Amino acid sequence: MHRTILPPWLGVVVTDDDVDAPPLLLRLDEPARTWTDAFPVGNGRIGAMVHGGTAHERLQVNDDTCWSGAPHDGPVEPVGPLGPDGAPGVVRRARRLLADGDPLAAEAELARLQSGWVQAYQPLVDVLLDQPDAAGGAGYRRTLDLARGVVTTTWASTADVPWRQDVLVSHPDGALLLERAADAAAPGGGEAWVRLTSPHPWAGAPTPVAAPDAHPRAAVVLATLDMPSHVLPDWVDGPDPVRYGGRAVHAAVALAVLADGDPDRDPDDGARVDVVDGAVRARGVRRLRVVLTTATDHDVATGTLHGDRARVAADALAGLGRAVADVDGIAARHVADHAALMGRVTLDLDAVAPDLPLDTRLARHAHGTADPHLAVLAFQHGRYLTVAGSRPGTLPLNLQGIWNASVRPPWSSNYTININTEMNYWPTLVGDLAECHEPLLGWLDRLSDAGRGTARTLYGVRGWVAHHNSDPWCFTGPTGRGHDSASWSSWPLGGAWLARHVVDHHDWTGDDAALRRHWPVVRGAALAVLDLLVELPDGTLGTSPATSPENHYLLPDGRPAAVSVSTTSDLAIIRDLLEHVRRLAPAAGDHDEDLRAAVDGALERLPTERVAPDGRLAEWRTDVPDAEPGHRHQSHLYRVFPGTSIDPDSAPALTAAALRTLDARGPDSTGWSLAWRLALRARLRDVDGVADLVTAFLHPVDAEPSVGDGPLRGGVYRSLLCAHPPFQIDGNLGFTAGVAEALVQAHRRGPDGVREVHLLPALPAAWPTGRVRGLRLRGGLRLTELAWRDGRVERAVLEADRPVVVDVRERGAAERRQVTLRPGRRVVAAAPA
Incomplete structure (x- = not known):
């Protein structure tokens, strides 16, 4: 012994x-x-x-500074040939081809703008x-x-x-x-x-x-x-x-x-x-x-x-x-x-941890044995990977965090900025790790500088753009040398999506100095999208050419196409960005009236999401068949999450359409996509959907054949690292954000401008009793304690960084309790009668 x-x-x-x-x-x-x-x-x-x-x-x-390549010299260099009117002429020709009904020719034209690839x-x-x-x-x-x-x-x-x-x-x-x-x-x-x-x-x-x-x-x-x-x-x-x-x-x-x-x-x-x-x-x-x-x-x-x-x-x-x-x-x-x-955040689901190794627990859970403590581990695992992988003075987390054994890793272990890099930082603020957010913000300052040249060279627009891939050397061009798919390469809205992290940092922390310091990221992204918008025949503003990241639709002859006009995701990202510019410009010290007028004018003419005849939230401007109905990306749901504009109270019809969209995507996907869908379902208050996605995410992709259930699909490895497959860290981090979203939401403001703190908006039935402490909320709020039993709130304690009034509600109930918070004072916001 x-x-x-x-x-x-x-x-x-x-x-x-x-x-x-x-x-x-x-x-x-x-x-x-x-x-x-x-x-x-x-x-x-x-x-x-x-x-x-x-x-x-x-x-x-690994050392996070060890990448192949070196800093770039000069602007992005399209593979061409471009013609006498340069790269902007290529964009105009692609736009005309789309207007003439030839998207595949438009894709071939846009391939001329592709340059090289990011480093690894x-x-x-x-x-x-x-x-x-x-x-x-x-x-x-x-x-x-x-x-x-x-x-x-x-x-x-x-x-x-x-x-x-x-x-x-x-x-x-x-x-x-x-x-x-x-x-x-x-x-x-x-x-x-x-x-x-x-x-x-x-x-x-x-x-x-x-x-x-x-x-x-x-x-x-x-x-x-x-x-x-x-x-x-x-x-x-x-x-x-x-x-x-x-x-x-x-x-x-x-x-x-x-x-x-x-x-x-x-x-x-x-x-x-x-x-x-x-x-x-x-x-x-x-x-x-x-x-x-x-x-x-x-x-x-x-x-x-x-x-x-x-x-x-x-x-x-x-x-x-x-x-x-x-x-x-x-x-x-x-x-x-x-x-x-x-230790700033604790989660307890009143569950006993079985005295079993993780791989056995995952396999048992996949076959129906309840183990709520696995969700606790996965939630805290995301926070752990953030603490271990992202500290002030480091580079931001890449596709594999800071852990990689391959000289040619999957997808170069790069910064994939059409969802994955952003997802890496979804749990950072709500998980009370604001200092771990700084590497992303610091890198964005440099990326936006590099993206200004790309905006001018490729599109002839102000501000800055970045496409779907980047690296520490701040690559901002379309990838490929004329051979990459337009579905991922021809997408200039990476900067517009990333700029939301500057907005989120301020919404959580209220740090005006940080907002002013990083405001050029937001302002530059806004200038670029304002210049990229074009007037469409119906008088609205839109994007042309446009894609829905990595997805395709079918042409009448059955061929897949990626390039279109005014995709829903384009308009959702642009609307979200411009609304935040209008809201936060005064706090950032930006009093440019011309910018304000341009933003107001664009918002008046931008279409919002629409419901398709089949009840789904439409992904494309016209009703076209999906080339891949279960596609892993759901970028057209951007304003559900990470955006904050669509939920059951603010937009019930669009909420129903978004749920129909998720249902149509099916129950299986890559690991990171399951995590995104978890956050989406939580925002839409789909309790059963949240429970199903927790189970799906915790599916062991490397289970023994005796306990496996068919071909490999997304989930986790026996170490709890997220499986795309292969390994990507974004799913681990997105899962943490999704669980937090199921426990508390504070994105909504009522008609009177009062922020709403919604407790247990999407609590799964499998977690009837529990307690969470320390989550940070928008508006400078902290959920000091939230305890529940039998699915009902027993006690909630809030505190705030600054004086504020909030409305507190529970699990979709209409009743709200108004609570006044002052710095340094904890207030019991909910307790048994």
Whole structure:
């Protein structure tokens, strides 16, 4: 019988709220068989996937600044040929072809505007640990503690010696820490090897450097490498898809291995470390600690490369020196920092967590065994991935967050801005992680600067535009070289959609200074859409050419087409943006009367959504057949969610049409689309739909054949990472936002301008009793506590950042209770009579 080894820092942040609720542990009872089985840790910049091996451990490490390519020189370059009137002439010709009824010819014309592709997010190194004495699997357990940000593996070796390993990445120390130890009562003297490998060629192979004086039983190696100068997307065939040389990110990795032996048996401790052929050998080891730091020449704030290799190496070593100087305190500082963010919001669904590994629980849940605690884990998992992957000073989360093992990852692991990047940040504000929103806002400032040239070059318009893909180098053009589908490439509204995040940040925080700082993003996007609008034959304003992201309709002869006129999603995004410009311009200090007049005039002439003859909310300007009825995108429902204009109170007819649309899309889709549909159903107060989508999202795509239910579809891997498939992090984050939307909504204002706080608007029947604390709401509000029993509110406590009056209602009821809130005072907004 083996004992559990408990490090002294493990319990530093237990609070009263933790005592009764099940722990936030993701648990698997075997080492990772695939990359998606591993558990992610991170500090916003350094990410690692922990595989949990015993004799052989692998930590796959990323640095969020490691991308292929380099900053762009000059404006976007269309593949052409363009003709004497340039790129705007191409747009005008496509518009005429659409008016003449030839959308496929219009698509061929628009292909001339395509340029290249975005660059790809890159893996950095693997840390490989070989320790034969630790081999074994008795009592194996691997957990990710979401509350503390630590992956812990415990097991007994074949010699029946208990072992424990903890892995974390510290934000305060900027370092990865692995600590592995055998039980103190067991004989010491084992040997371990630690080495670095990389999918990239070494610029400087791992080489020993002087170890810190304070740690005589330590060895340090330094390695340097360059990222590829160009990587083609994984779906594009071409010669030399991965190229090295030329301008690229320079990176360095510094690794320290600290070994402790058995001082009771050997007064000199007994442990020895040395470097052999670039690998660290540790002998006489009872406890092993590995500390890793990284550095690159990629300046996130400016999007530039300084090119000084010596400085990069020095930065990595300096960071390692600071971390190792107080290595004993790294874990406690990390846990305190991580838990301070994670602990702001708690969710308890009054559910017992079964004493089973996650993969078993997911399979049982898929076959009808109730396990509400899975939803709690998935909700907090989204917040965890935000804390671990997005911190001030980092790049925004990409398609895989900050975790990627492939040189040519799926969809380049890029910023896909026709839904996915935006979804990554849906839970950030409501989840009380506003500082984790800053990387997106900072990147938008740079993206909008780059997009001004694209707006002028391609469309001859003011402001800025971006299309469906981008990267840290702020690519803003249409992708492809004349061969990408117009359904995704010919869509210039990425900037208009992203600008909503500046609006949301202000709506939640009330930070006027941040609004003014980022207002050029919003204003520039508005100027672009105002210039892109054209007058249509019926006198309305619209877009031509237009697409509905990634979707197609059928022509009379059965061929699919993507380009049309005035798609519903185009008009919804534009209307939403212009309404926010009109509302927030005074707070931003923008008193441009000409802009105000243009916005007012456009809003008067923009059509709103319409209901099609079949009862669905129409996606296209005319009633055409769907090429793919169950399509994963539902961009024409934009003003339901993430917009705030369509709900059962404000637009009952459009609500019914939106629900009919979701029904027609079917029950299955990709993982991220299921998360979006969850948020949509919650906004529409479709309780049964919310319940069905929670179940659908938690479907295990990698279940064993004996418990599977047919072909793979969207859901989650056994680690709870979202499966498109393949892995995309957006679904994890969108799920969190959807659950929050089911518990509370505060987007509506009544006719008197009073904000409404709607409690439990879409609570599933499977969650009859529960409590949530700490959610942030629009208007500077905080839901300090919301408790319910038998589906009815028992107690709700609100507080506010500024004086405000709100109306509180419960579960669709017409009755409202008006509550006055003042800063620093918590008010019971609902309680049993």
